[in-house]
Amino acid sequence: MFNDQSNLFTCSLILLLFTLVGTVHAETLTIYSGRSKSLVEPIIKQFEEKSGIQVEVSYGNTTQLAAALLTEGAKSPAALFWAQDAGALGAVSKNAMFEKLPETILTKVPSGFRDADGFWIATSGRARVLAYAPERVEMKELPQSIFDLTQPMWKGRVGWAPTNASFQAFVTSLRVQVGEERTEKWLRDMKANGAKKYAKNTPIIEALAAGEIDVGLPNHYYLLRFKSKDANFPVAQTFFKASDPGNLVNIAGVGMLKSSKNKEAALKFVEFLLSAKAQQYFTSDVFEYPAIEGVTPHTNLLPLSELLQLAPTFNLNDMDDLDGTVKLLRRVEIL
Numbered sequence: 001m002f003n004d005q006s007n008l009f010t011c012s013l014i015l016l017l018f019t020l021v022g023t024v025h026a027e028t029l030t031i032y033s034g035r036s037k038s039l040v041e042p043i044i045k046q047f048e049e050k051s052g053i054q055v056e057v058s059y060g061n062t063t064q065l066a067a068a069l070l071t072e073g074a075k076s077p078a079a080l081f082w083a084q085d086a087g088a089l090g091a092v093s094k095n096a097m098f099e100k101l102p103e104t105i106l107t108k109v110p111s112g113f114r115d116a117d118g119f120w121i122a123t124s125g126r127a128r129v130l131a132y133a134p135e136r137v138e139m140k141e142l143p144q145s146i147f148d149l150t151q152p153m154w155k156g157r158v159g160w161a162p163t164n165a166s167f168q169a170f171v172t173s174l175r176v177q178v179g180e181e182r183t184e185k186w187l188r189d190m191k192a193n194g195a196k197k198y199a200k201n202t203p204i205i206e207a208l209a210a211g212e213i214d215v216g217l218p219n220h221y222y223l224l225r226f227k228s229k230d231a232n233f234p235v236a237q238t239f240f241k242a243s244d245p246g247n248l249v250n251i252a253g254v255g256m257l258k259s260s261k262n263k264e265a266a267l268k269f270v271e272f273l274l275s276a277k278a279q280q281y282f283t284s285d286v287f288e289y290p291a292i293e294g295v296t297p298h299t300n301l302l303p304l305s306e307l308l309q310l311a312p313t314f315n316l317n318d319m320d321d322l323d324g325t326v327k328l329l330r331r332v333e334i335l
């Protein structure tokens with residue numbers, strides 16, 4: 001009896017030790033994610049199952065996570081920063097906190113989808129578009145440039161979402177491309193032309209369907225959500241002429257912290273995000289542009305090469321001055 005108990009005790013102790021050792025040795029990867037939990041969680045689960053690496057995710061607003069990383073510096077527990085805006089990656093990158101990614105990873109995406117110096121890489125693309133009501137706007141009337149929207153013919157017909165992060169990223173990109181003065185003039189002219197404010201992108205699409213406005217400036221995937229439920233939803237979308245600032249292609253992307261203690265696991269995760277399986281999920285399920293060729297984009301999306309031909313070209317890292325944009329939007333009393 002005594003012996004049995006003793007054996008049982010010894011066995012339990014050994015088991016406990018194995019468990020403890022296992023826990024200590026199981027790799028844990030910490031990711032700061034500006035992408036939402038609902039989007040990211042299925043991907044994380046797949047990665048954990050495939051790799052045996054445990055992932056811990058801190059979710060937050062992309063801009064705030066970038067600020068947190070700058071404050072934490074080398075003490076940050078984060079191995080990776082997964083952002084949904086190039087400006088936030090630019091801010092971390094300019095503070096020399098990212099480690100250069102290996103060529104084998106960088107070359108998976110077209111050059112427009114990665115940092116020129118290799119410090120971050122896009123995981124998907126998010127385009128600005130002109131959404132419109134085909135019942136009230138003829139194809140031949142469609143504006144060729146974002147700057148056309150200040151003309152009298154668009155008075156009171158345009159919707160935008162000035163508090164939205166994607167709109168603000170677009171204004172930042174406009175400042176980078178055409179300068180402060182011209183951006184300020186465009187904003188003032190748009191306001192004077194009666195641009196209508198909406199809280200977010202989805203209400204812009206709804207307002208187009210409801211006849212409140214005739215054109216709007218959202219990200220591309222909002223309309224696709226409506227179309228996936230109702231193919232006849234009475235809104236369409238298009239791009240401006242090639243290279244117009246209105247065709248901004250922002251990215252969601254990832255960078256690896258120099259201070260990361262788990263670089264091998266971090267790179268495995270980046271590779272996983274760029275795998276055909278994860279890329280197909282981003283485009284099929286959340287209607288974003290895939291970052292790699294060879295994945296079939298959602299039916300309502302352009303092939304990646306065509307998208308990149310339409311996009312304006314400038315250094316996406318320079319979209320890091322969100323503060324300046326917020327100040328400008330306040331000065332012109334749009335915020």
Ligand SMILES: [Fe+2]
Pocket residue numbers: 166201219
């Ligand atoms: Fe969005």
